[in-house]
Amino acid sequence: MKKRTLYLIIGLLVVGVIILLVLKSKGVIGGSDAVQVAVDTATYRDITQVVTASGKIYPETEVRVSSDVSGEIVDLPVAEGDSVHKGQVVARVYADIYSSIVQRSEATLKQAQAQLANAQAALGAYKARLDQAKYTYDRDKQLLQQKVIAQSEFEQAESAYYSALADYEAAQQQVKSAQFAVQSAQADLKQAQDNLYRTTITAPMDGIVSVLDVKKGERVVGTAQMAGTEIMRIADMNVMEVRVDVGENDIPKVQLGDTAIIEVDAYNDRKFKGLVTQVAPSSQAVAQQTSTAATLSSSADQVANYTVHIRILRSSYADLFDPKRPRFFPLRPGMSASVNIQTETRHHVLAVPINAVALRNISSNKNQNHATFSNNTDQQEVVFKLTGQNLVRMVPVKTGIQDDNFIEIDSGLQAGDVVVSAPYNAVSKTLNDSTKVKVVPHQQLFEVTTTAPK
Structure with a gap:
C-alpha cells in the first residue's frame, strides 16, 4: 500500500514536471524573459515605390499682363473669371x-x-x-x-x-x-x-482672367524696359498642374513621365491622375542668404528642395465640369493637393513589412548582449528570422525599393521565412541572436502595449 502510494506520488510529480516543461516551452509560464513580438511571412508581391509631396494647384500656362506705360486706367472691359481671346482689348490707359x-x-x-x-x-x-x-x-x-x-x-x-x-x-x-x-x-x-x-492693352493668349489686380480709375506705372504694374493674369484653366517641393534625398528617384496619384483637399472622396512634366534642375532657396558667415553656415545645413510640376490629366476630372456653368472650373489656382509620385514598380518580388528591417551594428551584436548603434561600417540592414524553440536569428539582408508598407528583399531571405515585424523597438534595439520571443497576434501585441500599467 505504501509502495503504491509512493509510486502514485512519483507519477504525479513526473506528470507535473512534464506539464510545466510543456507550458514553459509554450511561453504560458516562466516566460517573463521572452520578448513579445508579432511576425509576418516573406512573400512575393508587386511593389510600387512612391515619393510623397504636397503643394498647390496652378494653371500650367498663366501670363501676367502688365502696363508698359504710366497713367490712369480709363477702361477695364473685363472682370475676373471672364473668358478672353488673343488680341482682345482688356484695358486702356489714359492716352491724351x-x-x-x-x-x-x-x-x-x-x-x-x-x-x-x-x-x-x-x-x-x-x-x-x-x-x-x-x-x-x-x-x-x-x-x-x-x-x-x-x-x-x-x-x-x-x-x-x-x-x-x-x-x-x-x-x-x-x-x-x-x-x-x-x-x-x-x-x-x-x-x-x-x-x-x-495704352491699349490686349490679351496675349486665349484663356480666363484668373486674377484682376486693378480697378478702373487706378494709376499704373510702367516702362518698355521693365515690367510695370501687374494689371491681371490670364490663364489656360483647361490644363492644370500641381507644383510640389521634393527633398534632395528623393529627387533622384523622380523622372519626367512618372505617373502620380493626386489628392485635392476640396475633393476628399476621389483621386486624380497626373504626369510629371518638369523637374527643376536646381534647388529652391530654403532661406534667404546674406553675406554673413553665420548665415551661410546655417544655410548649408538646410535641406534642399526641388520643384516638380505634375500635370493633372483632364480625363480624371472631366465629369466634374458642368455644361450649364461655362465659368465653373472644378480645379482652381491655390487649391491644396498632395501627390504620390510612382517612381518605379517591380512585379513579383520577395518582400516583408518595412518594420521588419532595421539598421543594426553587426559587431556589437556579436560582442554584447544588447544592441547598440554606431556610425562605423559594421552597420547593416537586418531582419530577425524566427527559428525553432521560439528563438530568433539575426539575418543580414539587402533591400530594394519600398512602398508605404512593404520593402523588397534582394537577398538574405527566402519565400516562407517568418520574420519579426513588430514592435519596431524590438527589431531596432532589443532583439539579438538567440533572443527568446513569444509570438502573439498583431492586435494582441497592440492591446498589450496600450493597456500596460502606467
Whole structure:
C-alpha cells in the first residue's frame, strides 16, 4: 500500500514536471524573459515605390499682363473669371498725353525734314559754285603754263576754287547732320506712337482672367524696359498642374513621365491622375542668404528642395465640369493637393513589412548582449528570422525599393521565412541572436502595449 502510494506520488510529480516543461516551452509560464513580438511571412508581391509631396494647384500656362506705360486706367472691359481671346482689348490707359507727344514728334519730324531739304538745296548750290571754280582753276592753270596770264590772276582762281571746295564740304556735313536729325525725329515719333499703342492693352493668349489686380480709375506705372504694374493674369484653366517641393534625398528617384496619384483637399472622396512634366534642375532657396558667415553656415545645413510640376490629366476630372456653368472650373489656382509620385514598380518580388528591417551594428551584436548603434561600417540592414524553440536569428539582408508598407528583399531571405515585424523597438534595439520571443497576434501585441500599467 505504501509502495503504491509512493509510486502514485512519483507519477504525479513526473506528470507535473512534464506539464510545466510543456507550458514553459509554450511561453504560458516562466516566460517573463521572452520578448513579445508579432511576425509576418516573406512573400512575393508587386511593389510600387512612391515619393510623397504636397503643394498647390496652378494653371500650367498663366501670363501676367502688365502696363508698359504710366497713367490712369480709363477702361477695364473685363472682370475676373471672364473668358478672353488673343488680341482682345482688356484695358486702356489714359492716352491724351501720349497723343500730344505723338503730335509734337510729328511736328519735330516735319521740321527736321524741312531742314534736310534746305541743306540739300544749299548743297546743290555749293556744288554748282564748286564746278564753276574748278573749271576756272583748270583753265587758268593751263594759261599760266602757256604764260598767257599773270601769276596773280591764277592765284585768284586757285583761291576761289579751294574756297568753293570748303563750302561744298561744309554743306555736305550740314546735309548729314540734317539726315541724322530726321532719323532721330523718326525714332522719337515711332517711340511716341508705340507708347500710344501701348495704352491699349490686349490679351496675349486665349484663356480666363484668373486674377484682376486693378480697378478702373487706378494709376499704373510702367516702362518698355521693365515690367510695370501687374494689371491681371490670364490663364489656360483647361490644363492644370500641381507644383510640389521634393527633398534632395528623393529627387533622384523622380523622372519626367512618372505617373502620380493626386489628392485635392476640396475633393476628399476621389483621386486624380497626373504626369510629371518638369523637374527643376536646381534647388529652391530654403532661406534667404546674406553675406554673413553665420548665415551661410546655417544655410548649408538646410535641406534642399526641388520643384516638380505634375500635370493633372483632364480625363480624371472631366465629369466634374458642368455644361450649364461655362465659368465653373472644378480645379482652381491655390487649391491644396498632395501627390504620390510612382517612381518605379517591380512585379513579383520577395518582400516583408518595412518594420521588419532595421539598421543594426553587426559587431556589437556579436560582442554584447544588447544592441547598440554606431556610425562605423559594421552597420547593416537586418531582419530577425524566427527559428525553432521560439528563438530568433539575426539575418543580414539587402533591400530594394519600398512602398508605404512593404520593402523588397534582394537577398538574405527566402519565400516562407517568418520574420519579426513588430514592435519596431524590438527589431531596432532589443532583439539579438538567440533572443527568446513569444509570438502573439498583431492586435494582441497592440492591446498589450496600450493597456500596460502606467
